[in-house]
Structures are given as structure tokens and as C-alpha cells.
């Protein structure tokens with residue numbers, strides 16, 4: 626026991642006198658006194674040979690020694706680190722940095738951003754609204770009263786706590802809400818997610834995304850609508866794109882039209898994408914029905930306006946040559962990773 630205490634006293638002097646001026650000496654110190662085969666470890670191993678009545682005293686002396694060695698190590702470590710004597714040999718600034726994985730934008734987001742930015746340049750601002758909507762804002766105000774046959778084309782999901790609540794079938798509810806605010810003129814674009822009670826397949830899903838636009842002011846005409854949409858498709862699909870309007874029917878617009886663009890894949894010659902017609906259907910549009918204006922408290926004798934709406938998934942399928950709409954919502958990283966460099 627006495628011998629051990631003398632030994633420890635000797636080691637204490639060694640610790641105190643140990644010169645540490647660089648990283649190599651620091652490591653030598655650590656290995657000698659604090660390493661897994663170092664002196665502190667081997668002294669603790671002696672504990673079993675110390676008589677029971679002396680164990681407490683020995684343990685105390687030994688712990689003090691350990692704390693001394695640790696304190697010296699820690700102090701020297703900080704000193705050498707701040708002096709940079711660690712770094713000079715080990716730091717290689719020419720090595721490539723750690724790779725940072727940034728992910729990628731979703732293809733639906735890419736197309737939505739493109740559409741929105743084109744209309745923003747024309748002075749449209751983005752408006753938003755709820756996905757859970759009541760019957761009035763989603764159907765009735767849009768000239769789709771209960772029992773109207775056009776409602777069948779937009780079957781949706783109802784909230785069972787309240788039969789008046791449903792998941793919106795289009796972003797037109799945002800238009801209704803904006804019109805009801807009564808601040809004219811209105812020039813808005815409404816991107817968002819919508820729902821339909823449809824069988825899920827490669828071509829259709831029970832939810833998808835839309836962008837709708839609405840412009841209401843005095844003396845807005847169909848010519849304004851045509852020119853705005855023509856500008857849009859030129860920005861979206863290129864200067865050479867042609868458009869055609871086909872008469873159509875929507876309860877909320879009169880007159881109504883579907884707009885096609887010349888197929889941007891084959892340039893109008895006919896291909897698989899355009900089903901060999903040379904045309905691709907891109908959006909529905911028309912002049913806002915006077916009844917819709919009146920429903921929202923707007924004087925239809927003074928004001929007129931146009932509205933249009935398009936899906937986002939469909940142009941995304943075409944632009945990126947994706948063959949199944951379900952891929953957009955399956956969150957398969959192998960699919961999404963392919964859009965890292967897409968614009």
C-alpha cells in the first residue's frame with residue numbers, strides 16, 4: 626500500500642512536469658496516463674490488492690491523480706488547438722467538401738410555378754382558399770344549384786359531420802370568396818389542390834392540382850381573354866404555338882370554350898401524345914356568367930369578367946413525358962430524384 630502511494634506521488638510529479646507543446650506530445654501524454662492501457666487504468670486495477678480498510682484512502686488518492694491528469698490533458702488540448710498546431714499537418718483545404726443533398730422540386734410544383742409566374746408578370750396576384758368548403762362556395766354560387774346535372778361530373782367527398790361540407794372540386798371557391806369581398810377590379814390566379822370522387826388509374830386520380838384565373842373589371846371582353854391566354858401559352862410552350870377555341874359548356878361561364886394548343890411535342894404533325902390530332906386540350910375558359918356575378922353581389926350591368934382553369938398534372942405529364950399520374954403522389958424518391966435538374 627505504502628509503495629503504491631509513493632508510486633502515485635511519483636506519477637503526479639511526472640504529470641506536472643510533462644511538457645506538452647504540440648499534438649504529438651498531447652497524444653503521448655494521453656496514451657501514457659489516460660489511455661486504455663495507461664497508468665491510471667493499471668492503478669485502478671491494483672485496487673483489488675489493497676486491504677479493505679485502506680481501500681477508501683487509496684481510492685481517494687487515485688481519483689485525485691486521475692483528475693489531475695485529466696485537467697492537464699484538457700488544458701493542453703485547448704492550448705494546442707487554439708495555437709493551430711493540430712491543424713497544420715491535418716487540414717487539407719484542397720479536399721472536396723461534404724456533399725449536401727438538397728433534394729428537388731416536385732414536377733407538379735415546377736409546372737405550377739411556371740404557370741403562376743407567367744400570370745404574375747401580367748399583373749395577376751395569387752389568391753388562396755380552403756380545401757374543405759361548403760356547398761355554396763363550391764357549387765351553388767357558381768350557378769350549379771342542387772340537382773343540376775353538371776354536379777354529376779364533379780362528384781366529390783363529403784364530410785359526414787356536416788352534409789354541407791365537402792372537399793372542393795375546383796379552386797373556383799377561391800374566386801367566389803374573392804368576389805364576395807366586393808373589392809373591384811379583381812385580377813387573381815388561384816393554384817391549389819382539388820378533389821373528385823373518381824376511380825384511380827394511370828389517367829385520373831381522386832385529387833389533383835389546378836390553376837384558375839379570374840379578371841373582373843368594367844368592359845372586360847372575350848378578346849381580352851383570348852389575348853391573355855394566347856400570351857400565356859406562348860410563354861409556356863413557345864412562340865410558335867397555335868391556339869384554337871372550341872365552344873363548350875360550363876354553368877359558371879357564358880359563352881364558354883375549351884382551348885387547345887398545337888401539340889408541342891410533334892409541332893402539330895400528329896403523335897402519340899396528341900392522339901394524332903395535332904392538338905392538345907389545355908384549359909377551359911369563358912366569360913363569367915352574370916348570375917355568378919350577381920350571386921357574389923357584383924352589378925353585372927356594370928362589370929364583366931373572364932375566368933379560366935387548367936389542371937397542372939396533365940401538362941406535367943406531357944412536359945416531362947410521365948406515363949402515370951399516380952407517380953406524382955406516391956412519393957417514390959427514385960421518381961422524384963429525376964427532377965433534380967428539371968425546370
Ligand SMILES: [Zn+2]
Nearest residue numbers: 888891896899
Ligand atoms: Zn403531337
